[in-house]
Amino acid sequence: MVLPKHERTSTGAFRKENGNSRAGNLSKEYPEFSKVPPNTKLETLREESGETLINGVRKYIREHYT
Numbered sequence: 001m002v003l004p005k006h007e008r009t010s011t012g013a014f015r016k017e018n019g020n021s022r023a024g025n026l027s028k029e030y031p032e033f034s035k036v037p038p039n040t041k042l043e044t045l046r047e048e049s050g051e052t053l054i055n056g057v058r059k060y061i062r063e064h065y066t
Contacts, residue, residue, distance in 0.1 A: 017054050019043030032058045035065040 017026070023045070024038030036045065046052060049060035 017042060019046065030054070030058055032061040032065075035061055 019042050021042045022038060023033040023036040023040040023042070026042065027033040027036075027038070042054070042057065045057050045061070049057050049064075051057050051060055
């Protein structure tokens, strides 16, 4: 699977996805988010999963949403 483009900050770290991003928009780059209602905010999924990184949230979605 091809990973989407990741942007780096000026320090070279990957930028953190904004918490108010919607699952519908994220599903274009991350197929796991198509399992979640499109109006769900990333911040809501972070709180639900207890994860801060988007990869952790993606893993949570794969395990808990069908």
